Amino acid sequence: MTKRYDNKVVIITGAGAGLGQAAALQLAKEGASLSLVDLNEDGLKETKELILEVAPECETLLITANCAVEEEVKNYVDETVAKFGKIDGFFNNAGVEGKQNLTENYSSDEFKWVLDVNLNGVFYGMHYVLKVMKKQGFGSILNCASVGGIRGVGNQSGYAASKHGVIGLTRNSAIEYGQYNININAIAPGAFMTAMVEGSLRQMGGDNWEEVGKEFVKPNPMKRFGEPEELGYAVAFLLSDEAKFINAEVLVIDGGQSYKY
Numbered sequence: 001m002t003k004r005y006d007n008k009v010v011i012i013t014g015a016g017a018g019l020g021q022a023a024a025l026q027l028a029k030e031g032a033s034l035s036l037v038d039l040n041e042d043g044l045k046e047t048k049e050l051i052l053e054v055a056p057e058c059e060t061l062l063i064t065a066n067c068a069v070e071e072e073v074k075n076y077v078d079e080t081v082a083k084f085g086k087i088d089g090f091f092n093n094a095g096v097e098g099k100q101n102l103t104e105n106y107s108s109d110e111f112k113w114v115l116d117v118n119l120n121g122v123f124y125g126m127h128y129v130l131k132v133m134k135k136q137g138f139g140s141i142l143n144c145a146s147v148g149g150i151r152g153v154g155n156q157s158g159y160a161a162s163k164h165g166v167i168g169l170t171r172n173s174a175i176e177y178g179q180y181n182i183n184i185n186a187i188a189p190g191a192f193m194t195a196m197v198e199g200s201l202r203q204m205g206g207d208n209w210e211e212v213g214k215e216f217v218k219p220n221p222m223k224r225f226g227e228p229e230e231l232g233y234a235v236a237f238l239l240s241d242e243a244k245f246i247n248a249e250v251l252v253i254d255g256g257q258s259y260k261y
Contacts, residue, residue, distance in 0.1 A: 003031030009084040011035040014094030016043020018194035022228030023235040028055035035061045035080040067094040067121035077128040087132050089239035092125045093144040100155040100203050114158030119165040133182050140239045143170045143186040174248035183247040190254025192226040222255035
């Protein structure tokens, strides 16, 4: 039976854990060949092992890279093209939260680091992937923003600034590249139970982080955290041919919390 991603090649950054790993698993099930990028080599190996359990025929390329370093970004794009010959989809997902602090106490070094990863890294990825997609005449890009990119969340100056920037970059580039049969969108996840969110809860509550988490989701209309695989379904749709006329869109995936008065 033909699968939605048969003969499709997708790059996923931040593929060694969390939302990137969940997206990799879903795309693998749907037949994609995957170029998996992460700074954590062990995380990439874990993702590959999980993929082989659900899609043993999936062809993967593991690339250890720092998405905040332009040369390393260019390299993961070049390696992908060298192995697979094309790039159909790009989940531009790698990101960090940074330390929580009031703006007056937020260090300039921390601010720079978070923007280097979350915004510059997304730009570098688009910069090199778009060259490939424009030349081949097709492609889909999905950037990972955040609900912190559409509203203020407090104590996260670097994170909020970077994710707002990702949304601006997404919309601007989508307007530029639609004419080349390339659609560019973003997702804005809310609180999904990943290692990064657990780290954030630990910053707030220490060893009591699980209780903090229960309080954290009480205002959510669905009264829970999102599960990573739920985001994987959305990624698989937005990078597919079924979503080709969706462009410059930011899909909020947070159980409805952002729209609650």
